[in-house]
Amino acid sequence: MVVVPRQTRQRAEILDLLEDLDEFRSAQQLHEMLRARGSSVGLATVYRAVQSLSEHGDVDVLRTEDGESVYRRCAQRSHHHHLVCRSCGRTVEIDAGQAEAWAAQVGAAHGFDDVDHIIELVGTCASCRAAATA
Amino acid sequence: MVVVPRQTRQRAEILDLLEDLDEFRSAQQLHEMLRARGSSVGLATVYRAVQSLSEHGDVDVLRTEDGESVYRRCAQRSHHHHLVCRSCGRTVEIDAGQAEAWAAQVGAAHGFDDVDHIIELVGTCASCRAAATA
DNA sequence: CTCTTGCTGAGACTGGTTCCCACCATAACG
DNA sequence: CGTTATGGTGGGAACCAGTCTCAGCAAGAG
Numbered sequence: 001m002v003v004v005p006r007q008t009r010q011r012a013e014i015l016d017l018l019e020d021l022d023e024f025r026s027a028q029q030l031h032e033m034l035r036a037r038g039s040s041v042g043l044a045t046v047y048r049a050v051q052s053l054s055e056h057g058d059v060d061v062l063r064t065e066d067g068e069s070v071y072r073r074c075a076q077r078s079h080h081h082h083l084v085c086r087s088c089g090r091t092v093e094i095d096a097g098q099a100e101a102w103a104a105q106v107g108a109a110h111g112f113d114d115v116d117h118i119i120e121l122v123g124t125c126a127s128c129r130a131a132a133t134a
Numbered sequence: 135m136v137v138v139p140r141q142t143r144q145r146a147e148i149l150d151l152l153e154d155l156d157e158f159r160s161a162q163q164l165h166e167m168l169r170a171r172g173s174s175v176g177l178a179t180v181y182r183a184v185q186s187l188s189e190h191g192d193v194d195v196l197r198t199e200d201g202e203s204v205y206r207r208c209a210q211r212s213h214h215h216h217l218v219c220r221s222c223g224r225t226v227e228i229d230a231g232q233a234e235a236w237a238a239q240v241g242a243a244h245g246f247d248d249v250d251h252i253i254e255l256v257g258t259c260a261s262c263r264a265a266a267t268a
Numbered sequence: 269c270t271c272t273t274g275c276t277g278a279g280a281c282t283g284g285t286t287c288c289c290a291c292c293a294t295a296a297c298g
Numbered sequence: 299c300g301t302t303a304t305g306g307t308g309g310g311a312a313c314c315a316g317t318c319t320c321a322g323c324a325a326g327a328g
Contacts, residue, residue: 005274005275006273006274006275006324006325006326007325007326008274008275008276008324008325009324010275010276010277011275026315027315027316028314028315028316040277041276041277042276042277042278043277043278043316044276044277044278044279044316044317044318045275045276045277047315047316047317048275048276048317063197063201066315067197067201067203067284067285067314067315068314068315068316069315069316083240083241083244083246083249085246086250092244092246094240098236099233099236099237099253102232102233102236103233103255106217106228106255107217107255107257110217110226110259111259111260112217112219112226112255112257112258112259112260113257113258113260113263114257114258115217115255115256115257116220116255116256116257117253117254117255117256118252118253118254118255118256119233119251119252119253120251120252121237121240121241121246121249121250121251121252122249122250122251122252123241123246123247123248123249123250124246124247124248125244125245125246126245126246126247129247139305139306140293140294140295140304140305140306141294141295142293142294142305142306142307143293144306144307144308145306160284161284161285162283162284162285174308175307175308176307176308176309177285177308177309178285178286178287178307178308178309178310179306179307179308181284181285181286182286182306182307200283200284201283201284201315201316202283202284203284203285
């Protein structure tokens with residue numbers, strides 16, 4: 001009795017859109033883009049879709065500095081982290097084995113169990129750096 | 135012409151309160167606590183104060199999962215990270231030299247400069263673990 | 269085909285945060 | 299020490315992301 005989300009036009013359109021994008025987008029941006037494409041999808045539906053997708057590990061979620069949640073379809077389905085360009089939004093997926101080992105070790109040193117971690121890296125990518133110094 | 139915040143009763147009271155606490159608190163919680171103490175400080179003022187304090191590095195800010203900002207007066211004024219107990223909120227400050235070195239190295243490997251990082255650890259502390267298994 | 273059940277969407281609602289603006293206290297200046 | 303400009307204060311309105319409501323609809327089971 002596993003709960004599998006029903007396959008609907010709206011969900012398909014949202015996934016399609018996410019496939020086309022390679023940067024993190026907010027639910028509101030996705031909604032706008034869908035409307036621009038001419039499909040009539042409700043904002044609430046977009047929220048529900050990205051939420052269920054993220055629960056199933058099909059998309060990754062990040063929180064921006066101003067508290068907005070942004071979503072991205074990721075190549076790696078396993079746990080990983082992101083290195084995001086602060087200027088153009090280009091995102092690189094990182095396997096963070098080393099950082100995870102560090103986290104577990106630090107937790108143990110302070111008597112903490114089940115240590116989860118939030119690790120995100122923000123930098124300036126090579127091409128933006130070049131553009132800035134030009 | 136450096137902008138130094140004016141010293142007022144309200145700001146002093148907020149800092150005092152933060153000194154007494156050793157867990158992260160939201161602006162709203164701080165506001166409530168101040169009112170409970172009998173001091174009439176506006177909510178807007180609390181927001182302004184914690185904001186300016188965090189900009190000056192006098193308090194640390196974290197975002198909870200539901201998008202609330204929480205604040206804490208930290209012992210270390212230099213850059214550091216936190217290991218928070220998910221059950222009791224107990225917080226340990228971590229010097230994360232190793233993680234930072236890793237972040238810089240990963241950034242460089244992908245051609246990224248000025249790599250900032252967000253690293254937070256959440257776990258279950260020894261005493262909460264004991265209480266849970268009791 | 270029919271029925272059940274989950275999905276949809278418009279708009280109302282919530283809760284955290286910021287803005288507005290008249291009033292007030294601080295600090296600088298004479 | 300009084301005056302003044304400047305920035306802080308506070309209450310409420312405004313804002314915005316996100317959630318809830320509920321009637322209508324459509325996917326999938328039987």
